[in-house]
Amino acid sequence: MSDLNTLEQRALAELTAVADEDALRAWNTRYLGDKGELKQAINNIKNVPADQRRTYGQEVNRVKEALTAAHDSAVAREKEKALERSLATDRLDVTLPGRAVSRGRLHVATQVLREIYAVFADLGFQIYTSREVEDDLHNFEYLNMPPHHPARDMWDTFHTTTRGVLLRTHTSPGQIHVMRQFKPKPIRVILPGMCYRYEAITTRSEIMFHQVEGLAVGKHIRMSDLKGTIVAFARRMFGEQRQVRIRSSYFPFTEPSIEVDMDCIVCSGKGCSLCKRTGWLEIMGAGMVHPAVLKHGGYDPDTFGGFAFGMGPQRITMLKYAIDDIRQFWGNDLRFLQQF
Numbered sequence: 001m002s003d004l005n006t007l008e009q010r011a012l013a014e015l016t017a018v019a020d021e022d023a024l025r026a027w028n029t030r031y032l033g034d035k036g037e038l039k040q041a042i043n044n045i046k047n048v049p050a051d052q053r054r055t056y057g058q059e060v061n062r063v064k065e066a067l068t069a070a071h072d073s074a075v076a077r078e079k080e081k082a083l084e085r086s087l088a089t090d091r092l093d094v095t096l097p098g099r100a101v102s103r104g105r106l107h108v109a110t111q112v113l114r115e116i117y118a119v120f121a122d123l124g125f126q127i128y129t130s131r132e133v134e135d136d137l138h139n140f141e142y143l144n145m146p147p148h149h150p151a152r153d154m155w156d157t158f159h160t161t162t163r164g165v166l167l168r169t170h171t172s173p174g175q176i177h178v179m180r181q182f183k184p185k186p187i188r189v190i191l192p193g194m195c196y197r198y199e200a201i202t203t204r205s206e207i208m209f210h211q212v213e214g215l216a217v218g219k220h221i222r223m224s225d226l227k228g229t230i231v232a233f234a235r236r237m238f239g240e241q242r243q244v245r246i247r248s249s250y251f252p253f254t255e256p257s258i259e260v261d262m263d264c265i266v267c268s269g270k271g272c273s274l275c276k277r278t279g280w281l282e283i284m285g286a287g288m289v290h291p292a293v294l295k296h297g298g299y300d301p302d303t304f305g306g307f308a309f310g311m312g313p314q315r316i317t318m319l320k321y322a323i324d325d326i327r328q329f330w331g332n333d334l335r336f337l338q339q340f
Helices: 002-017 021-032 037-047 050-089 108-122 150-154 173-182 223-238 291-296 313-321 326-330
Strands: 133-135 165-167 187-196 208-218 244-251 254-263 280-289 305-311
Touching: 002 021, 002 037, 002 050, 021 037, 021 050, 037 050, 108 187, 108 208, 108 223, 108 313, 173 187, 173 208, 173 291, 208 223, 208 280, 208 313, 223 244, 223 254, 223 280, 223 305, 223 313, 244 280, 254 305, 280 291, 280 313, 305 313, 313 326
Parallel strands: none
Antiparallel strands: 133 165, 187 208, 208 305, 244 254, 254 280, 280 305
16 A cells, blocks of 8 residues: 555656656656556555455555546646647738638439429429338338238348338338328329338449339329329430330339330430440339229229339439449548539
8 A cells, every 4th residue: 555655646746747748648658558557556456465455446546546637637737838839939820811611512412302302393293201110011011012922022121120110111101101191182292211221232222222202193194194294304304305215114012014214314325334335224113003002092993093103313313413333422522522
């Protein structure tokens, strides 16, 4: 115990005589470092008689706290002295112009999302937001995918620890929510939001991404209405000269289902690296709402019909600006973001 008291008094006396930051660092290494004297005193506890170890340990901790507090105070005093020396010797020219504050800006994905909103607002669609945490019923079963249906393999799903609760894999569950809220009225909405899929992160896929779902339900809706809406969107978004191609496809919640392509915005259909020499770029999937989905939404499929479509704003942005790596959207690299 007397050795600890001697160590404390000696360390404090040396600290008082410290004159600069280098000496402070040397003092800290000597007394508080991993191989310092205080560490040796702590390791020495094994040589203390068993009935005195508790008291010895308490004293070591007290000395450590005292030396640490004294060191912190000395560091603060030294910083204050350094500031005073800097103010006394360094000149500040107050006539120099200040540095301009860098302005914030909208992320390029947000900019494109707002463009999409504006286009569909002009076409008479309202924005409807739905939840990102879904249950299995809305994400799969009500969309015509009962348990063990092979179409579920099209979506790699993030399941939670609560059975039947998951992160939505697409914005399509919002179709059920909006139909049940507004039945039996006609509907014309877009449903933007974040989706999540357990996929490998590559230049073309991410585990989380935006999606914009579109839904129209009414008594006299046909495939020609869907085609007209798609063509109007493509030309307002990418330019009046754009050409649209429709291909047959399959989605469990639409029948018939289609994929929509647009002539390449870089080569105008001649073929380039962006369109993989095909002259076409895929922009969305779509189709007529399946009768089973209408029924789950509360609409009589014998009276009502509807169409739905889905697109990825990141994909649209990549096409619009010829971006070749989707990971750029989440990289927070100012060199990339400041281009937009």
